[in-house]
Amino acid sequence: MDEYCFTNTAFIHLDGQSATSKKRMLKRYPYRYFAPSQVSIETAGMMDLDVELKFHLGGLAFSIDIDKSQIEGVRDIYKALTAIAERCQAIRHDEMVLEKSFETVTGMFNLKDVPEAVIMSLPTVINQTVQKVEAGYNERLNAIRQYDFGVVFEHYLRD
Known part of the structure; x- marks a missing residue:
């Protein structure tokens, strides 16, 4: 009853609730806030007709049963999710480095040890x-935060 969609910016889950209910819940998990992790494919024995794509998004576990005949597509999604997970981790690292750099630079403007007469002559330069x-x-932060993974999907999910 559930339906899933991997977009360039988010994972979308249409929850079917139950087989007897028409009630459905649409949930969107932006990769920016729900980075993929623990991506795996579980194949069963020869008699099983499906494979499971398993992954976590921000701590939420997902397991999607997919027809075994679609294994190539599942592998492509696996590769794309793994690449997105790695890129999200790199974005977080770059943000942390940028934040530390910004704190260091702004910390240099600590003027508590500078005489007041000097401080009074510096407002324009400091500002x-x-x-x-x-x-x-802000420019660097915007450059780092590229959470549109369309290129990743284009690379791994070719027709």
């Missing part, structure tokens, strides 16, 4: 410098 640092920080 301009802080604005440039903040602008550079």
